[in-house]
Amino acid sequence: MKVVEVISPSNIALVKYWGKRNEELNLPFNSSLSITLGYELSVRSRIVFREGEGEDKLRINGRIASAEEVSEYIGKVMNRVRQIYGRVYAEVDSFSSFPESAGMASSAAGVAAVVEGANEALHLGLSKREMSKLARLGSGSACRSVFGGYVVWWRGNREDGEDSYCEQVFPHDYLEDLVDVIPIFEESRKPLSSRRAMRRTVESSTLFKCRVEYAENEVIRAIQLIKNKDLEQLFDLIMRNSNNMHAVILDSWPPIFYLNHQSLKVMEEIYNLKGAAYTFDAGPNPHILTTKRNLEKVLNIIVDIGAKRTIVTKPGEGPYIVG
Numbered sequence: 001m002k003v004v005e006v007i008s009p010s011n012i013a014l015v016k017y018w019g020k021r022n023e024e025l026n027l028p029f030n031s032s033l034s035i036t037l038g039y040e041l042s043v044r045s046r047i048v049f050r051e052g053e054g055e056d057k058l059r060i061n062g063r064i065a066s067a068e069e070v071s072e073y074i075g076k077v078m079n080r081v082r083q084i085y086g087r088v089y090a091e092v093d094s095f096s097s098f099p100e101s102a103g104m105a106s107s108a109a110g111v112a113a114v115v116e117g118a119n120e121a122l123h124l125g126l127s128k129r130e131m132s133k134l135a136r137l138g139s140g141s142a143c144r145s146v147f148g149g150y151v152v153w154w155r156g157n158r159e160d161g162e163d164s165y166c167e168q169v170f171p172h173d174y175l176e177d178l179v180d181v182i183p184i185f186e187e188s189r190k191p192l193s194s195r196r197a198m199r200r201t202v203e204s205s206t207l208f209k210c211r212v213e214y215a216e217n218e219v220i221r222a223i224q225l226i227k228n229k230d231l232e233q234l235f236d237l238i239m240r241n242s243n244n245m246h247a248v249i250l251d252s253w254p255p256i257f258y259l260n261h262q263s264l265k266v267m268e269e270i271y272n273l274k275g276a277a278y279t280f281d282a283g284p285n286p287h288i289l290t291t292k293r294n295l296e297k298v299l300n301i302i303v304d305i306g307a308k309r310t311i312v313t314k315p316g317e318g319p320y321i322v323g
Contacts, residue, residue, distance in 0.1 A: 001049070002048070002049045003046070005044070005117075005321070005322040006047065006113040006117045006320070007042050007043070007113070008109045008110070008145055009038060009041060009145060009148075009319065010043070010098070011035060011144045011151065012035055012180065012287045013032050013141065013279070013281070014033050014034060014241065014279065015033040015222050015241050016215065017030055017141075019198050019201055019208060019212070020202070025136070025137065025164075026137060026138075026140040027164050028155050028164070029202075029212045030155055030212045031153060031155040031216055032152070032215070032219065033219050034151050034153070035149070035151075036147060036149060036315065036316055036317075037180060037313045037314070038313035038316035039313075041098050041109075041182065042109060043095065043097075043113055044094070044113075045092055045095075046093045046094075047090055047091070047113070048090065048091040048092075049089070049090055049117075049118070049121050050088065050089055050090075050091070051088055052087050052089075053087060056070055056092075058073070058094070060094050060095075060110070061094070072195070073138045073139060074114060076138050077118070084124055094113065097311075098311060108139050108141040108142040108144070108145050110139075111138035111139040111142035111145075112142045112146050112319055115134050116146070128166075128168075129166070131146045132144075132166035133161065133162070136164065140153075143166045146166060146318065146319065147167070147318050149170055149172040149317070149318070150168065150172075150315070151166050151167070151169065152219060153165070154166070155216070169223055172318075174315075177292050178314060179292060179312060181289075181290065181295070181298050181299065182287055182311040183266070183286065184285055184311070185284055185305075190258065194281075197256050200252045201252040204252050205248045205249075205251040205253075206251060208248050208251075211244055211245070215241065218241055222234065225237065231275075231291070236277070239277050242278065246259060258282050258283055259280060259284055262284065262305050262306060263284045263286060266301075266302070270288055273301065275291065275293075276290035276294055276297075276298055277290070299312075
């Protein structure tokens with residue numbers, strides 16, 4: 001028996017992926033760019049690896065995960081680990097510092113923790129790039145949480161996914177004044193999982209093909225804006241990319257509603273503020289990226305809109321082994 005404990009932060013995509021060209025391997029239609037966040041928005045996982053034959057098990061915040069969840073998030077990763085290591089199975093006990101399944105990438109952080117733990121405890125000797133490909137099997141966005149700082153996930157072209165991997169493009173402290181404010185408006189589980197929603201969008205959205213080309217080009221532009229520390233244009237890009245993704249989500253049929261009236265109010269107020277950017281994953285809770293100078297203004301806005309609670313974090317260094 002080998003036991004390891006890992007803290008793994010979530011990430012927020014500035015240029016988002018939405019839709020998979022291969023669901024089994026979690027291969028995206030477009031590349032994406034994200035920030036791995038600080039430990040205020042993280043998952044802490046205790047993972048027990050046992051030699052021999054056995055079933056992988058997963059508990060999330062004390063809840064026993066369904067067989068489907070274990071298969072989707074842990075099973076695919078562990079099947080690949082077994083190919084590398086041999087007969088072994090995992091028992092994962094995971095606790096998140098933020099709402100589960102509310103559009104805040106809790107699964108990404110959890111899967112990245114399992115990959116980090118397996119590489120450490122089982123001495124797999126995987127490079128960060130190989131770890132990102134392993135994490136991708138469990139959750140697409142998990143591959144970005146393997147790294148800290150600013151991370152690009154290249155879509156790749158190969159059918160086997162070997163050229164679909166992540167790499168860090170800037171360290172976590174490259175934009176030294178950047179902060180991320182996450183107001184929590186809704187803590188309940190979203191009505192439709194991202195996996196199922198993506199499938200519906202790919203199958204039915206008339207706007208989807210246009211989005212893929214647009215998003216691919218925006219990754220390169222976003223990297224250049226970060227390099228130049230051009231926050232004004234970067235903030236505009238972030239908001240437009242978020243709007244674009246939710247446009248194709250709404251264009252899916254039947255339509256998918258992830259944003260609520262508070263989400264829309266955030267969009268209006270933050271756009272008018274200038275000096276901040278909102279972005280939404282598949283849920284109503286925004287990430288509001290801003291600078292330390294504008295932090296108090298942002299906090300006042302979200303209190304007025306009715307946030308239940310607020311998490312403030314900044315770009316972080318990625319997962320690490322506890323102890």
